Amino acid sequence: MTEKDFRSSYDEVLPSEGKVSWKAPSNIALIKYWGKKENQIPANPSISITLDACATTTSVSYSRKEEASQFSFDLFFEGKVKEDFKPKINTFFGRIEAYLPFLKQYHFKIETSNSFPHSSGIASSASGMAALALCLMEIERRILPNMDTMFFKRKASFLARLGSGSACRSIEGDLIQWGRHERLTDSSDLYGVTYPFKVNKIFSNFHDAIMLVHKGQKQVSSTVGHDLMHGHPYATTRFAQAHSNLDALEQILAKGDMEGFIQLVESEALTLHAMMMTSNPYFILMKPDTMEIINKIWAYREATKTPICFTLDAGANVHVLYPESVKEKAIQFIQDELVVHCENGHYICDRAGSGAKKLIAQNT
The missing domain is CATH 3.30.70.890 (GHMP kinase, C-terminal domain)
Known part of the structure; x- marks a missing residue:
């Protein structure tokens, strides 16, 4: 799939309001991605283990606005307003608007929490951006209910990458590869894919x-x-x-x-x-x-x-x-x-x- 495949336009009537919720795990790379090009493109491919317990749960409530002039959202972390997270989300929305053109049509209430303490030293950007991307894709799936499951996952991974590179490896499990590699014809710099080769049961x-x-x-x-x-x-x-x-x-x-x-x-x-x-x-x-x-x-x-x-x-x-x-x-x-x-x-x-x-x- 190419970047153009993930661009959307809608003839359908947008839903007036609703709520979605996803839980996305963190991941730990076995082969590390370190260094990136423009638009969150990795300088080298990586492969990671998707974790289970270390995860972010995000709920997004959405309601149609009268004017679609700018992004509008409230952000709550662990039940409290988190203003210092808002610039990162605003930047993220700006990067993905071309692929989710409904974003300015709604006011969003984003509620997020981690299964691990915020001060634990475990990075939550991967799980957090993956969970948010999945929630936004769930809204788009309500607009386009015939969306293919594989497309849903790959676009969610594509969007998550634009928030945090490693977040694209937190959509599926348990071994995920991200980054173009000649031995893996289905691999991509744009999204993560499940590792397709044989894995011995010892692992x-x-x-x-x-x-x-x-x-x-x-x-x-x-x-x-x-x-x-x-x-x-x-x-x-x-x-x-x-x-x-x-x-x-x-x-x-x-x-x-x-x-x-x-x-x-x-x-x-x-x-x-x-x-x-x-x-x-x-x-x-x-x-x-x-x-x-x-x-x-x-x-x-x-x-x-x-x-x-x-x-x-x-x-x-x-x-x-x-x-x-x-x-x-x-x-x-x-x-x-x-x-x-x-x-x-x-x-x-x-x-x-x-x-x-x-x-x-x-x-x-």
């Missing part, structure tokens, strides 16, 4: 325990971090590495090569941080406790041969990944050795999920 029901080393705002925003890839001395090599790793991952997942999976995923995580440490300006996003957790994982894996590994986002928190088959061992290890390195001993137990869910279908 089913993978778990992600998120060690909250540092809560609160990240040292560097994702937008700033991505921009640092422009002119980065190692950017070209990094982008080529991501393509190569996607090729390697296909065989790893098909064969059930856990050792290869661990090596690739941990290398990708450390590469992301290496790119930040060698940018201009440069940043060290890991904390001492981040390194302690990593070293303990390496030591435990070496001593017990338990297939437990880590990945990182662009911050200090550590995502501890392990298969269902070692769940009890992994949780015991986390509680005995890793929790001490978490801020206030806090961590989140999550697992691979099936994607976003529609919560209500209400017409008034």
Whole structure:
């Protein structure tokens, strides 16, 4: 599908009012996207695990206005007015208006909440923008009720990307690829697609325990971090590495090569941080406790041969990944050795999920 396929026009009479609600999960990339072009186009392809417990629930109530002169909405987060979120939503509406021309026809009441604490250090932009995009697509589906399900999901992913790049990977589950790659003919820079190749059952029901080393705002925003890839001395090599790793991952997942999976995923995580440490300006996003957790994982894996590994986002928190088959061992290890390195001993137990869910279908 191309960008033009997602442009809409309506001859139908628009509904006067209504309410929709969707719950969308966060995701954690195994192969990282870092660096982007104009219009939220990724500089390299990525693949992520869609999470389950870490999610955003968003409800959008809409009512027709007499004049369609500008965007009009009220925004509530956790039941309270959130004025500082409004500029980002206004920018988002501006980016997607060409694809959802009804936006200025309505006043919206947007109510959103996270299943995880706002100060937990877990980025909510992916789940938040995905949930909002799905709500807006649900409104369009009420205008165009014959909309194909695949088109609905791909356009929702397309729209979510324009709010937050990684949000396009939070529509479906459990493995999602985003970014054009020659080995995957259906892949696109415009939206995420479900991973189409064989995945060995050893990778089913993978778990992600998120060690909250540092809560609160990240040292560097994702937008700033991505921009640092422009002119980065190692950017070209990094982008080529991501393509190569996607090729390697296909065989790893098909064969059930856990050792290869661990090596690739941990290398990708450390590469992301290496790119930040060698940018201009440069940043060290890991904390001492981040390194302690990593070293303990390496030591435990070496001593017990338990297939437990880590990945990182662009911050200090550590995502501890392990298969269902070692769940009890992994949780015991986390509680005995890793929790001490978490801020206030806090961590989140999550697992691979099936994607976003529609919560209500209400017409008034």
